[in-house]
Each structure stands twice: as C-alpha cells, then as structure tokens.
Amino acid sequence: MKQKMSLATIPGVGRLFRAMVKMSATAIFGEYSVAFFRAVDAEKSCSIRIADSQRCIEEFKHGLDKGCKYITILGVSENEASNTAQMLRKMVSCGENHSNTDYSIIINGLNPECLWQHLDPLVKVFQSHVIRCVVVPVQSLSQRLLALMHLFSDINKIRDSLCALRRVSPDLWISTHILFGFPSETIEDFWETLILWERLPFDEGQFFAYSYNPVTCADTIEGRVNEEEIKRRMRLAYDYCKGKGYACHIRGFEVLLVSKKPVAGANSGEFGSIDNLHATGYY
Numbered sequence: 402m403k404q405k406m407s408l409a410t411i412p413g414v415g416r417l418f419r420a421m422v423k424m425s426a427t428a429i430f431g432e433y434s435v436a437f438f439r440a441v442d443a444e445k446s447c448s449i450r451i452a453d454s455q456r457c458i459e460e461f462k463h464g465l466d467k468g469c470k471y472i473t474i475l476g477v478s479e480n481e482a483s484n485t486a487q488m489l490r491k492m493v494s495c496g497e498n499h500s501n502t503d504y505s506i507i508i509n510g511l512n513p514e515c516l517w518q519h520l521d522p523l524v525k526v527f528q529s530h531v532i533r534c535v536v537v538p539v540q541s542l543s544q545r546l547l548a549l550m551h552l553f554s555d556i557n558k559i560r561d562s563l564c565a566l567r568r569v570s571p572d573l574w575i576s577t578h579i580l581f582g583f584p585s586e587t588i589e590d591f592w593e594t595l596i597l598w599e600r601l602p603f604d605e606g607q608f609f610a611y612s613y614n615p616v617t618c619a620d621t622i623e624g625r626v627n628e629e630e631i632k633r634r635m636r637l638a639y640d641y642c643k644g645k646g647y648a649c650h651i652r653g654f655e656v657l658l659v660s661k662k663p664v665a666g667a668n669s670g671e672f673g674s675i676d677n678l679h680a681t682g683y684y
Contacts, residue, residue: 454488461492465501471533473507485515486522493529505533513537514553517562528569536607537563538578542597543590546583549622560601567602574604581638582611582631585624591634595641599661606642608657610635 457474464472474485489506496504516523516537526532539559541547547554566573579594598606610631613620626634632654639657643649648660 454484454491457488458491458495462495462499465496465499465504468501470503471505471507473509475509485511486519486526489526489532490522493526493531496531504531506531507534508532509534509536511535511537512553513539513559513562517553517555517558520562520565524565524569527566527573530570530572532570532573534574534576535566536576536578540578540580541583541586541590542579542594542601543586546586546590546594549585550583550619556597563602575602576605576607577603578607578609580609580611581634582626584611584613584619584622584626586611586626588634591637595638599645604661606657606659608635608638608659610655 461472492506496502527535537559539547540550540552542556542559544554544556553559563575566575577598579598581591581594611626613625635651635654635657638659639649639651642657642659648662650658
C-alpha cells in the first residue's frame with residue numbers, strides 16, 4: 402500500500418486552494434497523491450525555494466522512496482526558470498534510475514515569461530512525458546491589461562510556447578489562472594480573454610474575481626469595476642462555459658473552475674459555501 406501525502410497536511414495552504422488542486426488532480430489522474438515543494442516564503446517551516454535545486458532533488462527522491470505517484474512543484478518565478486529547467490532534467494534522470502517508475506510531476510505555477518525565455522530546455526524536459534500537468538498563470542489575455550499588471554503581455558509568444566508544449570506532450574494537462582474585474586477592465590477585455598482562453602490549448606481555467614486592496618498599485622488605476630459588475634462577469638463566464646458543455650464549478654462569485662475535458666464524477670453546478678466543498682468529496 403503506497404503512502405499518500407495530502408496537501409491538507411501542509412501548513413499555510415488555504416482550504417479553497419487545496420480543494421481546487423485536489424479537484425484538478427482527481428480530474429486528471431483519477432486519484433490524489435502528492436509530494437509537495439513550496440517555492441514561496443509564507444511558511445518558512447516548510448518553504449523550499451526552487452533556487453535550492455539540490456534540496457528539491459533530495460525531497461523529490463524522498464517522495465519517490467515513499468511511493469508517491471504525483472509530485473507537485475508550486476511556484477516557478479521568472480528568476481528561478483533556468484534553475485528549474487536544470488532541476489527538472491535531474492529529477493527525470495533520477496526517476497529513470499529509481500524503482501518507483503509510476504510517478505508524475507505537476508508544475509503548479511510556471512511563469513509565462515520564463516516559459517518563453519527558457520522554452521527550448523523546458524520542451525526537452527516535457528518530452529519525457531513525466532510532467533503530466535502544468536499551470537501557466539497568464540492572469541489575463543488582454544494585452545492592454547497585462548501591460549497594466551506589469552506582466553508578460555506578448556499573446557503570440559504565450560500561444561507559441563503553449564503550442565510547443567502541446568506538440569511534444571499531447572496528453573499534457575495545461576491549466577491557467579485568470580482574473581476578472583481588474584481595474585479598467587472593459588466588457589470587451591473580458592470577452593477577449595475568455596474567447597482566447599477557449600482557443601488556446603488550455604485544458605482548464607481557474608477564474609478569480611479581482612479583489613481590491615488599498616495597499617497595491619492596482620488600486621490607483623482609474624476605472625474601478627464595481628463588485629456587482631465583477632459578479633455579473635463571473636456569472637457570464639460560468640454560463641458561457643457551461644453552455645459549451647464544459648465542466649464548471651463555481652464558489653459563490655469568487656472562484657470558477659472550468660475544465661474543457663469531461664471530468665469523471667464531476668457535475669456542473671455551484672459549490673455554494675466552502676463547507677459544501679467537503680460534502681462533494683473535493684476537499
């Protein structure tokens with residue numbers, strides 16, 4: 402019996418995020434078992450930076466020794482991209498020589514710009530087919546809004562990099578994060594993002610309602626989208642995707658998870674409160 406490690410045992414990971422990751426992993430793989438690398442500083446007690454590649458590889462080997470099937474790396478920033486490509490190559494090499502060959506790697510948070518800048522070495526790693534899922538958080542597909550967010554805004558390069566991954570790994574599950582209601586977002590920006598998300602080779606979208614924070618620079622941008630309009634746009638996204646036959650799960654009007662592919666055992670509908678997530682078996 403293989404020992405399983407749950408995100409629920411990791412400090413500092415929000416319940417809703419754990420539920421969404423669990424739902425995605427269950428949808429992709431049919432079961433849920435992960436080892437977990439954190440690349441953020443929120444909880445120093447369990448923080449493992451991607452830059453410390455040797456420690457990550459040691460944790461990777463530990464996960465294989467424990468019999469973990471799905472090993473998740475959370476958060477790859479632009480500065481860590483080159484280290485990540487090297488680290489992933491070493492992981493694949495270690496896995497090839499390990500008795501536990503029944504495992505997959507999940508990359509949850511690969512910066513779109515770093516994917517483009519290091520596309521060639523990353524593509525070679527994806528050719529191993531060991532990486533089964535990657536989340537590339539674009540945040541928007543409106544070039545104007547991406548520029549306001551100070552994020553990578555070349556939509557053509559984003560498309561080309563995603564298509565390159567799809568060519569070398571046709572079964573790769575590609576997901577993204579998108580914000581709706583960012584300051585100055587027009588209804589045209591909203592539809593542009595939603596339609597481009599549908600046309601690009603994403604299998605899944607995690608859509609979030611923008612939440613205003615007075616300490617951020619974004620709060621100073623003119624053209625604030627009011628809360629009711631943000632809710633309306635989240636509902637529009639839900640209705641549009643559900644009408645396309647996609648599997649849709651909405652939590653209030655704050656989070657919408659959409660899968661373009663059929664998800665076994667998952668029915669379109671509303672979670673309602675976070676407590677109802679537990680009843681669905683996704684948390």
